Amino acid sequence: MTLATFVIQLLNGLAGASSLFLVAAGLSLIFGVTRIVNFAHGSFFMVGIYIAYTLTESFGRGSALGFWASVLAAAVAVGALGFVVEILLLRRIYKAPELFQLLATFGLVLVIKDATLAIWGPEDLLGPRAPGLRGAVSILGRPFPEYDLVLIAIGPLVLGLLWLVLNRTRFGVLVRAATQDRDMVAALGVNQAWLFTGVFALGAALAGLGGALQVPREPAQLFLDITVISDAFVVVVVGGLGSIPGAFLAALLIGEIKALCIGLGDVSFGGFEISFSKLTLVVEFIVMAIVLVVRPWGLLGRPGGEPRHAAATEPPLRPLHGYLKLAAAGLGAALLVLPVATDGYVLVLLIDIFVFALFAVSLHFLMGPGGMVSFGHAAYFGLGAYGAALLVLRAGLPMETTIVLGPLVALAGGLLFGWFVVRLSGVYLAMLTLAFAQIVWSVAFQWDSFTGGSNGLIGLWPPAWLASKSAFYHVTLILCVVAIVALRHLVFAPFGAVLRAGRDSPLRADAIGIDVRRHQWFAFALIGGFAGLAGVLHAFSKGSISPETLAIARSVDGLVMVLLGGVQTLTGPVVGAAVLTWLQDEIARRVEFWRAILGGVIILLVIAFPQGIVGFIRGRFMREVT
Amino acid sequence: MAEAMLIARGLHAYYGRAHILADVALEVGAGEVVVLIGRNGAGKSTTMKCLIGLVRPAAGEIEFAGYRTERLAPHAIARLGLGYVPEERRIFTDLTVAENLEVGRRPPRQGLEPWTPERLFRLFPNLGEMRGRPGGRMSGGEQQMLTIARTLMGNPACILLDEPSEGLAPVIIEQMAATIRDLKAHGVAVLLAEQNLHFAGLVADRAYVIEKGGIRYSGSMAELAADEAVRAAYLSV
Ligand SMILES: Nc1ncnc2c1ncn2[C@@H]1O[C@H](COP(=O)(O)OP(=O)(O)OP(=O)(O)O)[C@@H](O)[C@H]1O
Ligand SMILES: [Mg+2]
Numbered sequence: 011m012t013l014a015t016f017v018i019q020l021l022n023g024l025a026g027a028s029s030l031f032l033v034a035a036g037l038s039l040i041f042g043v044t045r046i047v048n049f050a051h052g053s054f055f056m057v058g059i060y061i062a063y064t065l066t067e068s069f070g071r072g073s074a075l076g077f078w079a080s081v082l083a084a085a086v087a088v089g090a091l092g093f094v095v096e097i098l099l100l101r102r103i104y105k106a107p108e109l110f111q112l113l114a115t116f117g118l119v120l121v122i123k124d125a126t127l128a129i130w131g132p133e134d135l136l137g138p139r140a141p142g143l144r145g146a147v148s149i150l151g152r153p154f155p156e157y158d159l160v161l162i163a164i165g166p167l168v169l170g171l172l173w174l175v176l177n178r179t180r181f182g183v184l185v186r187a188a189t190q191d192r193d194m195v196a197a198l199g200v201n202q203a204w205l206f207t208g209v210f211a212l213g214a215a216l217a218g219l220g221g222a223l224q225v226p227r228e229p230a231q232l233f234l235d236i237t238v239i240s241d242a243f244v245v246v247v248v249g250g251l252g253s254i255p256g257a258f259l260a261a262l263l264i265g266e267i268k269a270l271c272i273g274l275g276d277v278s279f280g281g282f283e284i285s286f287s288k289l290t291l292v293v294e295f296i297v298m299a300i301v302l303v304v305r306p307w308g309l310l311g312r313p314g315g316e317p318r319h320a321a322a323t324e325p326p327l328r329p330l331h332g333y334l335k336l337a338a339a340g341l342g343a344a345l346l347v348l349p350v351a352t353d354g355y356v357l358v359l360l361i362d363i364f365v366f367a368l369f370a371v372s373l374h375f376l377m378g379p380g381g382m383v384s385f386g387h388a389a390y391f392g393l394g395a396y397g398a399a400l401l402v403l404r405a406g407l408p409m410e411t412t413i414v415l416g417p418l419v420a421l422a423g424g425l426l427f428g429w430f431v432v433r434l435s436g437v438y439l440a441m442l443t444l445a446f447a448q449i450v451w452s453v454a455f456q457w458d459s460f461t462g463g464s465n466g467l468i469g470l471w472p473p474a475w476l477a478s479k480s481a482f483y484h485v486t487l488i489l490c491v492v493a494i495v496a497l498r499h500l501v502f503a504p505f506g507a508v509l510r511a512g513r514d515s516p517l518r519a520d521a522i523g524i525d526v527r528r529h530q531w532f533a534f535a536l537i538g539g540f541a542g543l544a545g546v547l548h549a550f551s552k553g554s555i556s557p558e559t560l561a562i563a564r565s566v567d568g569l570v571m572v573l574l575g576g577v578q579t580l581t582g583p584v585v586g587a588a589v590l591t592w593l594q595d596e597i598a599r600r601v602e603f604w605r606a607i608l609g610g611v612i613i614l615l616v617i618a619f620p621q622g623i624v625g626f627i628r629g630r631f632m633r634e635v636t
Numbered sequence: 637m638a639e640a641m642l643i644a645r646g647l648h649a650y651y652g653r654a655h656i657l658a659d660v661a662l663e664v665g666a667g668e669v670v671v672l673i674g675r676n677g678a679g680k681s682t683t684m685k686c687l688i689g690l691v692r693p694a695a696g697e698i699e700f701a702g703y704r705t706e707r708l709a710p711h712a713i714a715r716l717g718l719g720y721v722p723e724e725r726r727i728f729t730d731l732t733v734a735e736n737l738e739v740g741r742r743p744p745r746q747g748l749e750p751w752t753p754e755r756l757f758r759l760f761p762n763l764g765e766m767r768g769r770p771g772g773r774m775s776g777g778e779q780q781m782l783t784i785a786r787t788l789m790g791n792p793a794c795i796l797l798d799e800p801s802e803g804l805a806p807v808i809i810e811q812m813a814a815t816i817r818d819l820k821a822h823g824v825a826v827l828l829a830e831q832n833l834h835f836a837g838l839v840a841d842r843a844y845v846i847e848k849g850g851i852r853y854s855g856s857m858a859e860l861a862a863d864e865a866v867r868a869a870y871l872s873v
Contacts, residue, residue: 180738187728187739194726197688198740199714199790 014150019273020266021149025158027265028165029055032220033238034245034257035172036213042189042252043209045108046100047437049115052239053122054214058088058221059230060130063137066225074142085219092214096207102617104206109383113573114616116566119235120609127232128603137225157226164223168216169258176254185209189252217242236562240448244298247441250311259309264294291452295445299430302442306434334581345487349480357483358551363591364490365548370571370583371494372540378577379501380533381513382431385440386447387541387568389427392560394420394542395549396454399467404460409472413489413546420542421535423450428534432527447565455557466556470549486547493540498580509533567594570612641666641825642687642718642794647696649686649849656682657693657849662827664794669816669826671836671857673871674846680829681723683846684796687827688720689713701793717745719792723799723829725783729772733763736771736782740789748791748823756785759818777808784815794825801835813838833871837861845870 037051062084070077095118103111143160146153176182184205188195196202221234245264249256271293274286307313349357373387397419398412407415427446434442454461461467476482500506512519512526519526549555558564571590575582593611597604642664649657657679664670672680685691687698689710698706705713714720728736737753744750757764760781766774771782780800787795797816801809816826816839830836836843836857843860845853847870853860860866 180741183731183735183738186735187731190728190730191726193690193710194722194728195739196710197690197714197720197722198786199711199742200739201709201711 014152015273017150018152018154019269021154021158021162022272023266023269024165024262025161025265026269027261028161028168029220029224030241030245030265031165031258031261032168032223033217033242034249034261035168035254036216036220037242038246038249038252038254038257039172039185039216040210040213041246043185043192044100044104044206045192046104046111046115047108048213049112049239050095050118050122050235051213051217051242052235052237053119053126054088054092054217055221055238055242056230056232056234057091057122057126058084058218059224059228059234060126060135060221061087061218062222062225063130063135063230066137070141071138072141074140077138077140081219081222081225084222085215088218088221089211089215091218093207093211095214096210099613099617100206100210101203106616107577109377109569109573109577110616113570114613116570117609117612117616119239120605120612123232123235124603124606124609130230132232134229134231136229139226143226161223161227165258165261168219169254172254181205181208240444240562241294243441243444244294246308247438248298248301248308250308251437253308253310253312256308256310263309264297267293267297288456291456292449295448298445299442299449302434302438302445303430306438308438342487342491346484349483354479357479359592359595361483361486361547361551362595363588364486365544365551366567366571366591367584367587368490368493368547369541369544369568370575370587371497371580372537372544373568374572374575374577374580374583375497375501375540376534376537377572378580379506379509379513380530380537381435381509382443382530382534383436383440383569384431384443384565385562385569386443386445386450386565388560388562388564389443389447389450390420390424390538390541391545391548391564391568392450392454392555392557393423393538394545395555395559396461396467396545397542398546399470399549399555400461402470403467409476409550413543416546416549417539417542420545421539423542424535424538425531428531428538431534432530444562444565447560447562451557451560451562454560462556464557466554466559468554470553470555472550476550482551486551489543489547493543494584497540501580505529505533574612574615639666640664641701642827643697643699644683644687645697645699647683647686647698648694649682649691650694651682655849657686660686660696660846660849660851662844662851662854664825664827666793667820667823667825668842669820669828669840671828671830671840671843672846673830673833673836673843673860675831675871678846679849680846681798682849684720684722684798684827684829687713687796688718690720714790714792715742717791717793719787719790719795721783721787721795721797721800723802725776725779727771727774727779727782727786730770732768732770733774733782734767736786737789740786742790745791745793748793750791751788753789756788759815760785777804777811780804780808780812781815788819788824792824794827795819796827796829798829799831800828801830801832809835810838831871833861833867 033051033055037048040046040048040051062081065080065083066077070080099114099118103114140157143157146155147159176186184195184200188202188205192202245257245260248264249258249260268290271286271290276283276285276287278284301309345360369387369391373384376382376384394416398416401407401412401415402409427443431439431442455464457463471477472482476485508519508524508529512524512529516526545559548559567590571586572583573586574589575584575586593608597607601607640663645661647657647660648655660679660683662670662672672683674680682691686693689705689708693706696706697704700713700718701716703716705716728739731739734753737756762778763781763785766778771779774782784797784800800812804812813835816828819826828836828840840857842856843854844851845860845866852870853866
């Protein structure tokens with residue numbers, strides 16, 4: 011790399027950092043005050059770029075004034091959207107547990123995605139370039155877009171403006187005070203409702219501005235919501251939750267490292283080819299993993315700035331009652347004889363339900379008794395699936411062996427990642443699990459020669475004795491039930507008791523000589539193995555796998571299942587998995603905008619049943635059982 | 637007793653399943669200093685939190701300045717003129733002294749001379765010398781003064797003061813007592829939560845004794861001082 015390319019890459023990094031900073035600053039601001047981790051923040055960015063596309067197409071081609079007015083108007087429009095969302099949705103869920111809030115904002119992601127699809131259609135839309143800034147300047151003899159120079163200036167400009175707002179206005183002082191102690195601010199007579207609305211609208215407008223500014227640089231696309239939110243999460247977590255300067259620093263750091271990776275391209279070190287440009291997809295997550303291990307609260311964050319532990323109010327888990335046990339056994343028996351009575355389609359659906367029930371129960375074990383909320387549980391599902399598939403296809407092992415070895419691959423992944431993960435807690439822990447999952451996903455996605463890249467792997471058929479649907483159905487049913495029952499026993503076994511003690515009062519557990527962290531580590535790995543088993547079964551039931559198997563969406567599905575069913579109950583995840591799998595299958599087959607419907611259902615469920623479905627039923631009808 | 641401005645009747649409160657307050661009733665008259673005195677864990681802070689709306693009473697009535705407030709949000713109660721100074725102080729540590737005061741600022745209230753930072757700095761000269769200092773870098777006594785000043789910025793007609801003497805040096809405690817008498821002189825009513833009978837005696841007109849979440853005794857400060865039996869039963873350590 012010559013000096014000139016190096017400098018140009020640095021500048022590229024700065025330009026990329028600006029938009030990233032805008033989004034992350036909004037996310038951080040919202041989190042600081044409302045304590046809501048807004049999954050829909052990437053959606054605000056996406057809506058920003060779409061609105062800006064439409065406006066600049068109409069008013070921004072000819073005049074610079076029209077262009078910049080369009081960009082600002084897009085930001086304001088997204089701010090207004092945030093305003094409405096806050097009033098209609100968030101106000102109803104501030105008192106709900108953290109995870110339900112997250113779930114509701116994820117429902118919002120789905121709704122906004124389909125609304126965008128309905129309004130703008132599925133094609134990528136590239137807007138006009140900014141009038142007056144279409145050319146390039148020469149830097150060290152290389153051309154550099156003028157527009158990007160402006161972008162570079164906008165980042166610090168917005169940082170400065172935000173600083174002024176936060177330090178020189180009453181609104182800003184109240185925001186900073188509320189970031190520290192909301193109840194005290196209320197007790198001093200400040201109506202938090204409007205403060206929250208204001209902050210949420212401001213944060214949304216910043217995300218919208220971040221999107222709108224990208225109009226001349228990248229097309230408006232429907233997947234931007236997820237890629238942007240994961241980038242923004244990384245930036246916020248690296249910078250420190252709630253810290254705006256931290257977000258700025260982290261955006262610069264990540265923007266630069268990404269740009270340098272692109273600049274380095276393919277480099278060979280003593281015979282080894284390292285493709286740095288391919289690293290860009292994971293490099294930010296690697297940075298995040300390192301930062302979180304070295305400074306668990308982020309670069310400029312502060313220890314203790316994360317939300318309080320949700321587990322404190324959790325009622326103790328109860329083993330299944332006698333007659334419920336009987337009912338479960340009855341249901342199991344009915345499922346065993348079911349293939350006699352039904353056709354292939356129902357069996358396929360049920361196989362999916364069993365697999366995801368196991369997936370959800372394993373995630374629940376982590377979240378409930380383990381006290382660790384994973385945002386990247388799909389990684390272990392995928393490691394199991396890919397592990398088994400690769401062992402069959404590349405090493406020629408029979409499927410029966412891989413039912414044992416696949417989960418072991420996932421368990422090994424859990425051991426490796428878990429070592430880092432258990433050093434953190436709360437939102438930071440969740441983000442680190444997300445980071446590791448993204449790394450695994452990127453490897454699966456990019457290593458064409460080994461994992462099949464984006465096409466995945468095909469031709470994974472079970473051996474002859476399992477070839478019929480009903481045989482495979484029985485094996486899946488039995489394996490999943492055995493695994494789920496084993497997990498349930500583990501919850502009440504000494505190991506589970508230690509985990510729960512560690513979750514509820516880590517200090518006391520430490521004081522009586524329990525190594526909480528080590529228990530959590532083993533639990534994390536073990537649970538990885540269980541999720542891996544689900545993954546293996548999934549791979550062989552479909553006959554093929556692709557990176558989708560371990561994408562963010564799958565992790566989120568797991569969370570939705572657990573939360574739908576209720577974290578506080580053990581039956582919850584099974585019910586949640588059944589409901590969600592069935593819903594997805596049912597709606598996706600019949601309706602075009604199934605995502606919006608699913609999202610809407612999730613939102614309504616969160617508003618109506620903040621304790622989950624099973625928690626609700628139990629609270630309602632089963633008081634006397636306790 | 638002057639006309640009652642803050643009245644609680646039959647308050648019950650729970651944390652989860654724990655029944656913390658059982659049938660608490662009390663009154664504070666305009667311009668009066670009343671102490672709620674009781675041992676550790678007796679329920680003083682919980683009573684205060686019910687009055688300001690941070691804890692929802694499960695049953696009972698609260699009346700402030702002629703309004704029923706037991707269903708109102710904290711900000712709405714504060715706006716009626718009830719100030720709250722929490723036990724843990726809860727200074728905004730990232731904000732400067734001046735900014736802490738700004739958070740508490742509310743419009744002037746009829747019949748009361750409005751509090752301004754300048755006027756508060758005359759009452760608390762120490763604070764005036766450190767307006768730009770972050771709240772996190774002040775001594776305990778200074779923080780206690782700042783919480784009171786911050787609440788006064790809301791021009792309250794009545795203040796709930798939760799154990800202001802806790803953890804302060806004797807000299808500062810004397811200053812605190814003088815401050816409370818000043819407030820009374822300015823026409824502000826005070827409900828004080830205390831364990832310290834000596835401190836209560838310096839400032840209060842009347843006392844309620846609380847024990848295990850119930851009011852066990854009420855009377856003038858002088859009566860309480862004379863009543864060995866009550867003091868021995870509820871207040872001795
Ligand atoms: N957030 C809470 N959750 C559960 N129990 C609580 C909580 N806060 C207080 N308690 C319990 O409620 C009871 C009354 O507490 P409260 O703080 O009102 O007492 P207090 O009279 O203010 O005591 P102190 O002199 O220690 O401040 C105590 O037994 C305490 O343990
Ligand atoms: Mg107290």
